[in-house]
Amino acid sequence: MSNTRVAVIGAAGRMGATVCAAVEGADDLELVGRYDAGDDLGDLGGADVVVEFTVPASSPANVRRALALGADVVVGTTGWSSERVAALEADLAGFPGRGVLIAPNFAIGAILMMEFARKAAAFYESVEVIELHHPNKVDAPSGTAARTSALIAAARTEAGLPAVPDATTDDPDGARGARVDGIPTHAVRLRGLVAHQEVLFGGEGEMLTIRHDSFDRVCFMPGVLTAVRRIGDHPGVTVGLEHYLGL
Numbered sequence: 441m442s443n444t445r446v447a448v449i450g451a452a453g454r455m456g457a458t459v460c461a462a463v464e465g466a467d468d469l470e471l472v473g474r475y476d477a478g479d480d481l482g483d484l485g486g487a488d489v490v491v492e493f494t495v496p497a498s499s500p501a502n503v504r505r506a507l508a509l510g511a512d513v514v515v516g517t518t519g520w521s522s523e524r525v526a527a528l529e530a531d532l533a534g535f536p537g538r539g540v541l542i543a544p545n546f547a548i549g550a551i552l553m554m555e556f557a558r559k560a561a562a563f564y565e566s567v568e569v570i571e572l573h574h575p576n577k578v579d580a581p582s583g584t585a586a587r588t589s590a591l592i593a594a595a596r597t598e599a600g601l602p603a604v605p606d607a608t609t610d611d612p613d614g615a616r617g618a619r620v621d622g623i624p625t626h627a628v629r630l631r632g633l634v635a636h637q638e639v640l641f642g643g644e645g646e647m648l649t650i651r652h653d654s655f656d657r658v659c660f661m662p663g664v665l666t667a668v669r670r671i672g673d674h675p676g677v678t679v680g681l682e683h684y685l686g687l
């Protein structure tokens with residue numbers, strides 16, 4: 441069987457460069473193109489699969505370009521709101537058989553953290569999400585935190601839980617953080633960090649903390665390579681690598 445041809449958009453970035461090295465190290469994959477800001481995407485090297493790690497403002501146009509060239513697309517870039525996903529789903533009708541995976545986080549531990557948080561959500565009155573990242577990150581809250589909060593909110597609604605209790609009436613500086621689907625969601629930016637998240641659940645007399653730490657971007661690579669290898673089996677738009685992992 442011939443190797444899968446892979447192009448990377450955002451190839452000079454922290455994630456893109458790590459993905460290029462991972463693809464080059466895989467016997468069954470061939471890196472056919474590296475593209476970064478200002479580059480002409482051309483025919484994307486004739487890639488079968490395009491991996492996209494850029495910035496939220498550029499990601500949708502890059503995905504559409506890759507689809508138009510006949511490639512499947514693995515997207516790691518954050519900022520894919522439900523409106524953006526819906527627009528992509530409508531566009532994808534014009535590209536039958538093509539697949540797009542939008543994964544807020546490719547690290548297995550982060551995927552499990554979200555799954556555990558979703559399971560715990562129905563059992564606790566209180567919950568807060570705290571994400572902590574390197575200070576070069578441009579978006580807040582992180583895509584992972586936004587997805588975690590959305591999953592928790594949906595699970596709470598399904599369980600018939602009311603809003604999280606919070607007596608705050610005076611918060612002129614936003615100290616209580618953002619609300620994502622009603623879930624308090626906080627962002628920390630600190631030199632020395634890579635990507636970290638805590639989900640705090642509180643009930644009468646107890647707290648459950650679920651924490652994940654990415655210490656090195658290599659932790660995302662098994663997930664990215666799995667996505668590249670399996671995307672051909674997943675036409676349409678998929679949000680979250682968990683759907684490729686049987687979770």
Ligand SMILES: NC(=O)C1=CN([C@@H]2O[C@H](COP(=O)(O)OP(=O)(O)OC[C@H]3O[C@@H](n4cnc5c(N)ncnc54)[C@H](OP(=O)(O)O)[C@@H]3O)[C@@H](O)[C@H]2O)C=CC1
Pocket residue numbers: 449450451452453454455456475476477478493494495496498502515516517518519543544545546547579583660
């Ligand atoms: N899903 C996951 O598991 C993970 C997702 N991420 C997400 O991936 C994205 C990238 O993160 P990171 O690598 O740290 O960021 P970087 O800023 O290091 O890399 C982004 C790269 O994309 C380039 N770029 C910007 N616009 C375009 C464009 N239109 N076409 C091609 N290239 C472009 C940038 O160039 P320039 O700097 O010159 O503008 C830069 O080289 C973020 O959204 C982040 O949240 C990060 C880690 C894991």
Ligand SMILES: O=C(O)C1=N[C@H](C(=O)O)C[C@H](O)C1
Pocket residue numbers: 518544545573577581582583584585634635636
């Ligand atoms: O920008 C990052 O670094 C990361 N971005 C993703 C996010 O926003 O969730 C994934 C991970 O947290 C690293």
